[in-house]
Amino acid sequence: MRFDPEAHPHRRHNPLTDAWALVSPHRNQRPWQGQREVTGGENHPSYDTHCYLCPTNTRANGESNPPYTGTFVFTNDYAALLSTSPGGESAEQGFLHAEPVQGECRVICFSPRHDLTLPEMEVEQLTKVVDVWAEQVRELGTQNRWVQVFENKGAVMGCSNPHPHGQAWASNFLPELPFREEECQRRYTEKRDSVLLCDYLIQERERQERIVEENAHWVMLVPYWAIWPFEYLLLPKRHVLRLPDLSSEERVSLAEILKRSLIRYDNLFETSFPYSMGWHGAPTDEGNYAHWQLHAHFYPPLLRSASVRKFMVGYEMLAESQRDLTPELAAKRLQEVSAVHYKAW
Numbered sequence: 427m428r429f430d431p432e433a434h435p436h437r438r439h440n441p442l443t444d445a446w447a448l449v450s451p452h453r454n455q456r457p458w459q460g461q462r463e464v465t466g467g468e469n470h471p472s473y474d475t476h477c478y479l480c481p482t483n484t485r486a487n488g489e490s491n492p493p494y495t496g497t498f499v500f501t502n503d504y505a506a507l508l509s510t511s512p513g514g515e516s517a518e519q520g521f522l523h524a525e526p527v528q529g530e531c532r533v534i535c536f537s538p539r540h541d542l543t544l545p546e547m548e549v550e551q552l553t554k555v556v557d558v559w560a561e562q563v564r565e566l567g568t569q570n571r572w573v574q575v576f577e578n579k580g581a582v583m584g585c586s587n588p589h590p591h592g593q594a595w596a597s598n599f600l601p602e603l604p605f606r607e608e609e610c611q612r613r614y615t616e617k618r619d620s621v622l623l624c625d626y627l628i629q630e631r632e633r634q635e636r637i638v639e640e641n642a643h644w645v646m647l648v649p650y651w652a653i654w655p656f657e658y659l660l661l662p663k664r665h666v667l668r669l670p671d672l673s674s675e676e677r678v679s680l681a682e683i684l685k686r687s688l689i690r691y692d693n694l695f696e697t698s699f700p701y702s703m704g705w706h707g708a709p710t711d712e713g714n715y716a717h718w719q720l721h722a723h724f725y726p727p728l729l730r731s732a733s734v735r736k737f738m739v740g741y742e743m744l745a746e747s748q749r750d751l752t753p754e755l756a757a758k759r760l761q762e763v764s765a766v767h768y769k770a771w
Contacts (some may be wrong), residue, residue, distance in 0.1 A: 432752055440651035441614065441622060443606045447653050448741075448748040451481040453753075470541040470588055475496035479589035481538045496551075497558045499533040499594075505531035507597055509642040511568075512590055529570060529597035535557055536590045543579065543590045543698060545688035545767060552681035559594075559705065560669040560677070566596035567668075567710030572604055575669070580700025582727060582735060606704060608718075623719035627661050639687045639765075643679040646687040648757040655736050656694065656756050658687060658703075658724035666720040668707035686765045691726060693763040701726035 429436070437446045438488035478485045481493045486502040507529030536555050536624035544552060557576050566573045576587045576590035600608065614622040630637060630647055638658070639646040649659040660683070666672060672680065691699035703724040727735040729751070741748055743746065764771075 432754065437746075438651045439636060440649075441626070442610055442651075443603070444610050445606075446746055447608035447651055448746055449752060450748060451752050453750040456747075460621050464515070464550070472539045472541050474540045474589070477540055477587065477589050479535050479587055479591055480540055493743065494535070494538055497554055499532050499535065499558060499562065500739075502531035502533050502593065507595060513554075525599075527597060527599055529595065530566060530742065531596075531652040532562065532566075532594045533620070534562070534575075534592045534594060540589050540739055543688075544577075545685055545692050546769070549678065549681045549685060552685055553678050556669075556672075556680050556684075559592075560672060562594040563668055563705075563707065563710070566594060570596035570598055571709050571711045572597050572600050573707075573710055574601065574604075574704060576702065578702050582700045583702050585700075595663045604706060604709070608709065608715075611717045611719070620752070621665055621717060621719050623661060623721055624665055627663070635754050638690065638757055638760045639683050641679050641683050644683045645677045646683055648753045650753055652753040652756065653727045653749060654725045654751065655751050656669065656691065656726050656760060657753075658726075660684075660687075660722040660724070662720055666707075667715060667718050668720060669705060671720070689765050689767045690760050690763050691724075693765075693768045694760065695732040696768045697732035699726055699728065 431449070432451055435448065435450045435452065437448055439446055442534075461715065473480055475483065477483055479491070481491055481495075481498075484490050485503055486570070491498065491500075507527065509528055509530050511526060511528045513528065514526050516523065518524075534555075536542070537547065537551060542551075544555070553686065562575060563573045571592060573596045575592065575594050579590070581588075611622050614620075618625070627645060629652075633658075636648045637645060638648065642757075643663055644660065645663065646658055646660050648657060652659075662672075662676065688699070691701065701724050703722060705720070705722045707720045708718035729736040736749075738747070
């Protein structure tokens with residue numbers, strides 16, 4: 427019998443984090459009698475008087491939002507990081523080791539509309555969101571080593587408010603996952619004198635197996651080492667360190683590929699597709715980070731339908747990540763759905 431990665435179990439290596447994932451394509455047809463997510467509830471009004479994020483409404487801390495008409499950024503009322511936290515030396519007693527940290531957390535409302543998700547926004551509106559992402563990295567990066575821009579979309583991803591929004595968490599330390607990417611990208615450049623993700627993109631564009639969307643400046647693909655069923659990796663075609671480094675033309679192009687790619691998500695199961703996404707650019711301290719390449723990760727949990735999700739439990743929590751649907755089949759399914767939103771059909 428000859429090994430076939432589309433039919434037989436195998437492991438795939440992620441060079442960006444030096445981690446492995448088990449792929450078990452033969453399990454893709456197993457019956458499902460487990461939990462099913464509650465669907466529906468997507469028909470939100472354009473304005474909700476009870477929403478903490480809608481214009482002019484009062485937030486949970488008693489402050490009122492301004493009558494904003496575009497994107498709106500404010501300091502998170504329940505921030506995980508505080509700029510006022512005391513500093514000091516690390517506390518270490520044998521295995522008990524802690525260190526004080528400082529930072530800042532902000533909320534980014536994409537638009538005043540309570541019902542307008544990123545794939546349903548016009549390219550011009552999306553471009554303004556891109557500009558805000560870049561501005562947050564530039565501003566917060568002057569005082570912090572890392573700025574994590576991200577979005578949790580949908581209740582299944584833990585989003586506590588349906589008003590479309592993202593966040594920016596800035597910290598004076600390099601978090602665990604960016605730290606791994608820093609180490610792997612640096613080692614690769616030291617060994618090969620080139621940039622890991624730039625070289626990876628060359629190979630993906632040559633093979634054309636996992637690319638879902640491509641335009642003049644960007645490529646959206648399902649990475650070879652994907653863990654989540656319909657995971658995306660978004661890459662610029664040129665070497666770019668951080669979001670603020672993007673030209674105005676690249677920002678419009680980014681908005682265009684985001685819209686088309688996220689519409690494909692929604693169209694896959696004809697639902698407002700949940701995900702967690704986030705930008706990884708070079709750290710914002712004074713170090714030399716020429717080995718970095720800007721990129722964004724999209725981690726959606728849905729597996730078979732709008733109500734069946736992938737769980738990371740058992741083997742994934744105790745051994746290593748595992749998936750049934752191959753990245754190639756996931757990319758093919760995303761390629762086959764329309765880039766026109768199903769609500770417009």
